[in-house]
Amino acid sequence: MRASSVGRRCAGVMCALLLTVAALTGCDHWSDSRSAGPGAVTTSAGPSGYGAVFLAVDECSSFGTTSFTEVPCTSERAAARVVARYDGGVTDGPPCPPTTDFVLHISETRAAADGNGDSAVPQGYACMRKLEAPHPGDPGGGGGPRTIVGDCVYSAGSGQVRETACDGKGRKPPEYRVTSAVAERSECPSATALYVQLGGGRPVGCARPV
Incomplete structure (x- = not known):
């Protein structure tokens, strides 16, 4: 993501199915900053057959340390x-909802030789x-693929910032909190100390010291 002082987008990658997971934990400040999330892993799991589309809306995935697979939402393995x-691709498509964790x-896989x-x-x-708290995508949660109003960030040096939990339980203590989102920087309150790029219809986040 970015800020007129800093910017942030944090991404992590994991795979399942030929499915790569990017746990994006971000900042959008005015200067790029990316932080790697979980390490990359792959699994050969194919579509599970729980729905016509692999991981369609309202379907669930397991949440392991090495892979993610589609499972029934009623399963004990269901986690998200x-x-x-x-x-x-995520860079070319619509953004995820604000409170996405x-x-x-998902990598492309081709049909089997049977041709069905x-x-x-x-x-x-x-x-x-995630089906259970904590939710890193919630305001102040310290993670998620988007920075939203209520999130906190800290300076990562070289004009960059990273998101962190507002309750101080993250790896770094919070330094600024995004208090509002506006269309232009000039619309931010006079007490604004940092401008954070949020994207969407109101792409400028106005941040104040914590």
């Missing part, structure tokens, strides 16, 4: 629900919301 699902990047097409999965991404 799909709140939005888009084809294509993490993003699963059941195993074909197009490239896409699923915006995930």
Whole structure:
């Protein structure tokens, strides 16, 4: 993401299915800053058959240390629900909902040789919301793919910032909190100390010292 002092977008990647997970934890300040989330792993799991579309909206995934797979939402293994699902790459498609906890990047897989097409999965991404708290995508939660009003950030040096939990329980203590979102910097309150790039219809976040 970025800020006129700093910017942030944090991304982490994991895979499942030929499915890559990017746990994006971000800042959008005025200067780029990316922080890696979980390490990358892959699994050969294919579509589970729980729905016509792999990880469609309202379907659920497991949440392991090495892979993510589609599971029934009533399963004990279910850990996160799909709140939005888009084809294509995340950089080219619509943004995930504001309180998304993490993003699963789904690699394209081709249909099996039997030609029925059941195993074909197009490239896409699923915006995930954990079934239980804590929710890093909530305002002040310290994570998620988007920076939103209520989030806190800290200076990471070189004109960059990173998001952190507002309650001080993150790796770094909070220094600024985004208090409002506006269309132009000139609309921020006079007490604004930092401008954070949020995206959307009101792309400028007005941040104050904590």
